[in-house]
Amino acid sequence: MKIALTALLAAATLTLTGAAPAPAPASVTASVTAGSRGTTRTVSAWLPWWNIETGYQDARAHADQLHTVSPFWYATSSATAVNGETGAGNRRIIDGLHAKGIKVVPTVTESLDAPAMAALLGDRARRAAHVDALMAVAASRGYDGLDLDYERMTETEDAALRERVRTGYNALTTELCARLHALAKQCVITVMPRTRDTGLAFDYAHLGSVADRLRIMGYNLHNALQAPGPLSSLAWYEEFLTYATATAKVSRDKLEVALPAYGWNWTVGSTARATHVTTQEAEALRRAVGAPYTYDTASGTPHFTYTDDAGRRHEVWYQDARGTAAHLAVLTRFGVRAPGLWALGFEAPDLWPTLAER
Template identity: 65%
Template sequence: MDQASAPRARPGLVFLLTAAGVAAVLTPGAAAQGRTDAPAPAAAQPARTASAWLPYWDDTKAAYRDALQHAAQLHTVSPFWYRATSTTHIKSQPGAGDKQVIAGLHQAGIKVVPTVNESMDATAMAALLHDRTRRGAHIAALLRLVASRAYDGVDLDYETMATTGSARMRERVRTGYALFADELCARLHAKGKSCVITVMARTGTSGKAYDYARLGKAADRVRIMGYDLHWAEGSPGPLSSLAWYEEFLRYATRTVPRDKLEVAFPGYGWDWTQGVKARAKHLTWKEAEALRRRKGAAYRFDAKSGTPHFTYRAGRAVHHVWYQDARGVAAHLPVLRKYGVRNTGLWALGFEDPRFWKALGGE
C-alpha cells in the first residue's frame, strides 16, 4: 500500500468533527486563541494501524460517528456496500455509495475502500475464475465500481466460494482466485488504487481456498478474519482463541509479508440455545452486555481462549453466549506482537466494546 498516497490529516491541525464530517479546521494555537492563522507546532502523529468495516444493516450513522471518533487510529474504513451476484453484476446494498459518508471519512484522513462479497458458490466461481474472458469481465465490473465514487480501492471478501463445494472444487477456486488477484491488483495499482483481500484464517482445517503466498504478493493488504472459530451454525464456544491465533499467524507470517497482514477482531458474539439445532443469534458487544445484565448472569472470562462468556435461562432453555470485549482483545494482542504483526481490524464499527480502541492504543 502506498502510504504517501493515503488521505491524511495535515500535521498539527485540529479537526472539529460532527456527524456530517469535518465542520472546521484549526491549528492548535488558533483553537486556543480563536485564530486560524497561527502556525502549528511540530508534533508526532499517532500511528494509524487499524481498519474497520462499516455495516449497512445496523445503525450506519452510529457506525460512521464511531469511525470519526477514532480517526486517529484508523487508516481505512470499508463500508460493506456491495455483493457480486454474477460475472458482471455487482448489487448495491442500502445506502451504498453515500457521498457524505465518503467525504466525511476522507476529511478525517481515512481511506474509503468498500467491501464486495460474493453470492456465487465454489462451482460457479471456479468456472468464472478459470475462464479468461469471464475473469476479465468481472475485473472490469469491479474497476467500474471503484471509479463510480471517490473510492481509494476495493476490499474483496469472497467467502461463499471458500465454504461450498468439494475439496477438489475449492482447489480450483484457490488457483483461479490467485490468477484473478494478480490481474485485479495490477489494474488497481495502475490507477493508484489499493487492493485489499480478506481471507479466512488458514489452519489445518480451514482457509484452503486461499493461496496466501500469491495473494500476499498481489495485494496491498491481506485481512485475516480472526473470528468465528465457533460460529452461528456450529457448537457453542469462543469466537477466537490464543491457540488458534498462534496457529494461523504461524502460517500467515511464513507466507505473507508482515507489514501487509491485518488481523481483524470481533466486536460481537453468538447466543446459542443448548440442545437446539438452529442458527445462533448474533449479538453486538453492547447487546451481549445488556442481555447479561438483564438476566443477572455472571461475567466469566475464559483465560484459555481469551474471551468472555456467560450462561442464562429463558424458560426451560439454557443459552450460552460467547463474545469478545476489550479485555479479550488485550489478551490476544501479545500473540500478534510475537509474530510481528502490527495492523489490526474490527468487525464491525458500532458493534464493539468502546474500550476496544484503548486496548489497541496500549500496544
C-alpha cells in the same frame, strides 16, 4: 435461574454503565493508559450497511486510530453484476470519512457457490469482464481501493473443485490488483484463517504478494450453526499466524488480523442458528439477566449463561477489551501491527484505548 427476561431487557442500557466486567490485568491497564496518550492510525474496520449511521459516527469519533474504513456495500452475483447494498456509495459517508483523513476501501462480497465461481474464474473472458465490473465500482466514487471478501466460493469438500477456485482466484487477484495499482488505489484481500482444515482455497503466498494488505478474519472459530464456544482463541491465532508468516511467508507489514466486537447467543441443545449480539448487547444482556462475568483464560474470551422466560438455557460467548488485549499480544509476538475490527458500532467504548497500543 429462570427470569423475566422481557422486563429485565427493557431496563438494560447499551451505554454500559453500572457494574463493569472483571478488569484487565494491571500490566494491560497500564499499557492501555500509556498508549492512549499518543495514538497512531493502525486500525482498519468494516462499516456494515445495516448499521451505517452508528458506525459512521463511531469511525469519525475514533479517526485518529483508523487508517481505513471498509463500508460493507457491494455484492457480486455474476461475472458482470456487482450490486450495491442499501445506501451504497453514499457521498456524505465517503466525504465525511475522507475529511477525517480515513481511506475509504469498500468491501465486495460474492453470492456464487464454488462450482459457479470456479467456472467464472477459469474462463479468461468472463474473468476479465468481472475485473471490469469491479473496476467500475472502484471508479464510481472517490474510493481509495477495493476490499475483496469472497467466502462462499470456498465452501466445498471437493479438493479438485477447491483447486480450480484457488487457481482462478489467484488469476483474478493478480489482474485486479495490477489495475487498481495502476490508478494508485489499494487492493485489499480478506481471507479466512488458514489452518489444517480451513481456508484451504486461499493461496496466502500468492495473495500476499499481489495485495497491499491481507486481512485474516480472526473470528467465528465457533459459528452460529455450531456448538457453543469462543469466537477465537489464543492457540488458534498462533496456528494461523504461524502459517501466514512462516509457511506462506506473507510480509508482516501486509498482514491484518480482524478482531471480533460481537458474539453469539446459543440456545443450548437446539439446532437453531445462534443469535448475533454485539459486544454492547452482550454486556447489556449479561447485566439484565444477572449473570456473573466469566473469563475463559485458555481462549481469552468472556462468556456467560442464563435461562430465559421459557426455561431454555442459553450460552453466550463474545469478545471485549480484556480478551482483545490478550489476542493483540499474540499479534505482537508475530510482528503483526495491524488489527482490524468487525465491526464499527458493535464494540464497547473501552476497546479503543486497548487498540491504541497498536
